[in-house]
């Protein structure tokens with residue numbers, strides 16, 4: 166077995182490259198499918214580090230890969246870099262201070278996500294070069310996680326199918342293996358078209374698209390009673406017509422998100438929503454067109470890979486935080502209220518709950534600097550992720566590493582603020598070490614990959630049902 170210390174040392178040696186990259190992506194904070202500067206920066210670093218880069222993956226200009234090595238096994242490491250709108254925030258501040266009013270920010274920590282994943286790919290490349298490992302490592306630049314499920318578009322083209330395993334991580338407030346499954350989702354835009362008219366003088370000549378949209382929402386409201394457990398429907402108004410109430414509104418647009426336990430169930434539920442949209446148009450003598458925006462498959466967990474990640478999470482050195490860092494974290498934590506203990510999925514398990522209570526002093530420590538116990542689970546979680554689509558094409562596992570203060574709200578200015586501090590940098594290093602350690606184990610031990618493949622084949626016997634049709638194109642923004 167290889168000495169993991171070599172991997173850890175190499176990642177520490179490369180830390181400035183990773184920090185600089187992460188900071189640049191934080192500075193750019195580009196929205197889904199508009200990550201042009203971010204992708205260019207990654208490609209620059211990958212080329213400088215000696216990876217073979219494939220740009221414009223699947224015809225998506227901000228998707229790319231960087232590979233090194235030859236032959237099997239082929240281990241993929243997933244990276245993301247897109248930001249969120251409305252979350253501009255000064256770094257390192259414990260006050261809410263936007264840098265640009267209404268600007269974008271890294272509220273999901275994808276600047277850290279990509280850098281940690283790249284650090285792991287760089288360490289594996291170094292070991293292949295040194296002759297300590299055999300095989301291929303591929304870093305995937307996956308755009309548009311927040312806005313349009315970029316990995317689904319890559320999965321539709323079969324990008325991840327050639328891999329022996331895919332590994333990923335996400336910034337978080339616990340060091341914890343992600344286990345269980347997520348919902349499948351489908352996002353669709355419904356556009357209603359009517360006829361404008363003076364609302365008082367000749368409403369009889371008008372046909373209100375806004376009425377149609379409202380009736381659609383009412384129809385879906387009545388549908389909710391007749392849905393299966395684990396299904397959910399969310400919606401927003403993308404266009405409610407004009408601002409003047411004395412006009413019969415000629416246009417209206419709704420965006421619907423439909424979730425189900427599997428892609429098949431989400432598709433079946435979406436059909437019922439489509440029918441309601443048609444019914445609303447019929448009732449109002451308007452017309453409706455629909456366009457799918459994106460979709461994600463449910464997640465197939467792989468307990469063999471999760472165990473490998475867990476062993477590496479336990480083996481890697483946890484960060485040591487300075488007094489100043491802990492004080493900053495405590496001040497940031499005081500800006501939000503949380504009653505949730507970490508590890509929501511496993512909190513049912515009283516043994517784990519007791520462990521967490523003790524470690525966090527009832528959820529009050531600012532940084533959860535310990536490893537959460539791991540128990541393999543098939544628990545369903547109602548959210549969705551485009552890592553799900555990868556998990557239908559190759560054995561896949563992921564974890565979270567601490568980059569945020571405990572209980573920090575997701576997609577928050579607090580997560581943007583901490584994203585350029587040493588606390589976040591330490592999370593990058595930990596994530597890179599765990600991913601690289603796990604990738605090295607998989608490359609060294611074919612039996613592990615065989616077991617992971619057996620579990621994967623059994624869990625995916627019905628095959629990947631891509632949640633997006635061939636006609637669906639990635640939406641920017």
Ligand SMILES: [Zn+2]
Nearest residue numbers: 272273311576
């Ligand atoms: Zn997010």
Ligand SMILES: [Zn+2]
Nearest residue numbers: 273275310335
């Ligand atoms: Zn995210």
